[in-house]
Every structure is written in C-alpha cells, then in structure tokens.
Amino acid sequence: MTFNLTTDPWIPVRYLDGRSASVSLHQLFAEASTIADLAVPPHERISILRLLVCITQTTLGAPGTPYDWDGWGNDLEFATADYLAKWKEHFNLMGDGTRFLQAPITDDKDYPTAQIVFHFATGNTPTLLDHEGDENRDLTPAFIARALLVYQNHFVGGSLASKVKGNGPALKALHSLLVGKNLRETILLNCIDEETLAPGSLGKPVWEGGGKFDYLARLAPAPCKLWLVKDAARICIDQGIIYPEFEAANVRETSSTIIVGKRGGVETPVLLRANIGKGIWRDLHLITVLQKGGSTNAPLTFQSHLGGDQRADEITFWTGELIKAKDAKILDAVESVFTVPFEMFEVIGQIRYQKGVVFAEDFSKRIYGAVKTYFATLMQDSAPTDSAQRHFWNTLDQQSGILLQLLKGAGTADDPMGSADFGKGPDPWTAAVRAAANAAYEATCPRQNPRQLQAYAAGLRVLRPTAKKTTVKSTSRQKTPAAQDS
Numbered sequence: 001m002t003f004n005l006t007t008d009p010w011i012p013v014r015y016l017d018g019r020s021a022s023v024s025l026h027q028l029f030a031e032a033s034t035i036a037d038l039a040v041p042p043h044e045r046i047s048i049l050r051l052l053v054c055i056t057q058t059t060l061g062a063p064g065t066p067y068d069w070d071g072w073g074n075d076l077e078f079a080t081a082d083y084l085a086k087w088k089e090h091f092n093l094m095g096d097g098t099r100f101l102q103a104p105i106t107d108d109k110d111y112p113t114a115q116i117v118f119h120f121a122t123g124n125t126p127t128l129l130d131h132e133g134d135e136n137r138d139l140t141p142a143f144i145a146r147a148l149l150v151y152q153n154h155f156v157g158g159s160l161a162s163k164v165k166g167n168g169p170a171l172k173a174l175h176s177l178l179v180g181k182n183l184r185e186t187i188l189l190n191c192i193d194e195e196t197l198a199p200g201s202l203g204k205p206v207w208e209g210g211g212k213f214d215y216l217a218r219l220a221p222a223p224c225k226l227w228l229v230k231d232a233a234r235i236c237i238d239q240g241i242i243y244p245e246f247e248a249a250n251v252r253e254t255s256s257t258i259i260v261g262k263r264g265g266v267e268t269p270v271l272l273r274a275n276i277g278k279g280i281w282r283d284l285h286l287i288t289v290l291q292k293g294g295s296t297n298a299p300l301t302f303q304s305h306l307g308g309d310q311r312a313d314e315i316t317f318w319t320g321e322l323i324k325a326k327d328a329k330i331l332d333a334v335e336s337v338f339t340v341p342f343e344m345f346e347v348i349g350q351i352r353y354q355k356g357v358v359f360a361e362d363f364s365k366r367i368y369g370a371v372k373t374y375f376a377t378l379m380q381d382s383a384p385t386d387s388a389q390r391h392f393w394n395t396l397d398q399q400s401g402i403l404l405q406l407l408k409g410a411g412t413a414d415d416p417m418g419s420a421d422f423g424k425g426p427d428p429w430t431a432a433v434r435a436a437a438n439a440a441y442e443a444t445c446p447r448q449n450p451r452q453l454q455a456y457a458a459g460l461r462v463l464r465p466t467a468k469k470t471t472v473k474s475t476s477r478q479k480t481p482a483a484q485d486s
Contacts, residue, residue, distance in 0.1 A: 001231050003141035005091040005100055006084045010142035011048060012039040016182060022142060029080040032184035042320035042335040043118065044146055046175050047153040052187050054219035058205050059083040062194040066304050073188045090207040093145055094232055101152050101206065101220065105227045105236040113139060113228065113235045116151040118330045144232050155223045156328040166242040169218045171322065173256035173271040176287050176299045179316040189305055192254050196304040212243050213251065246271050254300040257287050274321040279393065280336045281400040285354040287319065288344045306345055314339050343407040352410055356403040356429050359422040360396055363437045364389050366463050374445040374459035388444040395436040403429050437463060
C-alpha cells in the first residue's frame, strides 16, 4: 500500500463556499485562503493544526518580536510547496523507506491498528456507539494517518504500550487556538515569534532530527516508536522520545495556559485543564491574561499576536482538550469557540468577567443550600442537589455571551454597568443568573401540597435571603427639645 500525506487526501476541511472535502498537505496549503476550517473532532484539530504550524514555521522560521508580524507569511503557499516536495519521502504512511512519525521495530509483537484509535472499543470493552472487535475494522489510509498523528500527540499509555514511558506533549492541557477568517490566517495566527518563544528554542521537527526540547519537534512529536505492518492492519509499538512535562521541567506547550494550582498542599504553577462538569467559559478570565509577571499567563500564541501593537474589536479563539482519567483511559473530548471583545484581554475586563463568574457560583451554592433545606423539611435525606446545580449551569452555559457583552466599554463613559456591581443593579447578567437559579429551584422542588409548600418556602428563604436591617446607634446623648431651644 502506498500513501503519502503530502499528495494523498487525508485532512477533512470545509471551504468558505460550504463545500466539504478531504485534502492533502499540498492542497491544503495551496488553497488555505479559500478553506474556512478543519472539519474534525477536537483531538484531531489540536494534532493537525500543530502539524500545520510545525510545517509553516519549519519553512518560514519566526519573526523576531511580537511587533514583526506585518507581512510575515506572505510567501506561505510557495514556501511550503517547495518544502513538502523536498521532504516528501518523510511523509509516507507505508513502505520500506522513511515513514511519517514512525521508526522500524524489530519486535515481533504487533497489535490491531484499531487499538490506537481512542474512541474505538477494544478487546471486550464495547462503548455505547461501538461494538465491533479490533480485527473487524476496515480502516482507510486517510483515517490511519489521522489516528497515528493523534496517537503521537495524545499518547496516554495503557496496556497497548505498557513499556512506553511518558505522554504525548499535547495531552495534559487545555489548548487555546486563535481563529482567523480562513484556514491560512488561522495557521499564521498560531505561529509564534522568537522573542516570545525564547531565542534558540525553535529547533527542528522530528523528521529532520529535532530533539525533545525543540519547539518544532514537540509540535509533531513521536513519544512512541510506531511501525505499521501487514498493509497497515496491525501496528508495532516501542519506546520513542520522552518529552519532559511542564510540572517536571517547565516545558510549556505554546497553546496552554498557566494558572496557580496545588501539589501536595503547596501552591505551584500548573497548566489549566478542562473539566467535564464545568463549562470552559467559566475560565476565560484565566485564558486571556496577557499581563506579564503574574501567576497566570495566557497561551504564548496569544501573547505573541495580541500582546504587541495589534488590537481588534473582537478576538475569536477555539479551546479544547482530550480529557483522560488517572488510569490512562480517555474520558471525553471537549471544545468551545468564543468571540470576545478585546476588553477580555485587559485587566478591567478580566476583573469584571471574574466577578460575573463568582456571582453565578454564589447562586450555585445558594441552590445547593435551598434544595437541601427543602428536602430536609420533608424529612428526606437524599436531596437532588447535583441535578439542580446542573440545571442551573446548563442554562447559563447557553447565556455566557451576556456576560461578555458587558465588557465592551468597561471603565469608559459608555460602560454598560455604570458604577453598579453584579447583584446590585438591573444589568442583564444579574437577571440571567437569578432567572436560572429560580428555574433550577422550581424544576427540583415541587409545591403541589401543603407539606411541599412549607418546604418550598423554607428553601426559598435560603435561595433569596432578605437583607438584614441595620440600625445606627448614636454615640452621643440626644438633646431634649428644651435643651435644643436654649
């Protein structure tokens, strides 16, 4: 079987005119200005865009500073075409010579190739939508090419590769990628300048002999030594490059966000992770911190393109992650796309946004207490607090744009919030949070008989506590009318 990633179609895309197709690397770069976006799931998007950026910056290098982007990448189509033609043999999927992200393995042990596909059931562990066995798969070369690239980026270990140490560089972080008006612009927006990256760390890609600390080698990594056999129906696996992780060596993926977390009860810098039970929008004020010197830092790509003298009214970016459990099992893939006002990248906008999230979190706690009180009044111990809070957050997940709109003009004469804070004025976010809380409480706590009415009223006092009246005591003795007259 012959298949080359530079000339054979394997990347699903969607064109600006609405067409969908699969393209080769040559075609993708040649037509990038007419392609709207990749048409792939989150884990494939991360892996493929990293490869596209790797090829781009291997070909073009990097501008010196965040102020040098103007005109950079004008020759993208021609330069990448020449590069891919020169290194074509390194992008073969099969064959006796050099292969893409593969290396020969002498071990006779091999596995069904389907086992490197994260969303497939393997062995005797069927999933909800997949009950086929490993041996019954009919995988196309295009599908195998994407699966191999994803596996190298997001390698998690497990029984298939118990002797391989380390994980794929792209695994343990929430990735944030800038989005342009077409795929060409998206690729260039996710490249990075030399000053932001750190001079001398650009390096070389894996197929040119790049090392584990090279920026380009980490974009298209090879933590596993893989080798497809038997017409790609089966695959061998062994130890590849061991890439240092952020926690061990402060080697950071450029699309990740640094926050303050705890390790053994001690505060330490960690990479922001996605949470299945928590909407990504609740962490936007962390992802967008461009200010240097603090404990939280936006992705380096954001700092490179938004930290200079370039400013736009709105910025669009994609965020996503392939989430795994501690036992190396994949739990889910999550993604979101946000279009935010530029105020989101400024301190005043981040503070306001965080206050809006905290205001919502306060109401989530109130819902918990209200539902607990309701069912305790009914002498029932198993209160559905989780269900009520999910109802609340699911409602707000669809309305987070309201909070973003309140950032426009923050701190100016056109400030939509004026001087009021959340919960103290008639702003639309306060109204949305209260409405979501009321709806969650109503859906969870019925009032169809006298006992339920009593419990409902008790819970309502927790959900909507009345403000305590304060009395001002005079520190001096009040004068009598006679004394005042005198």
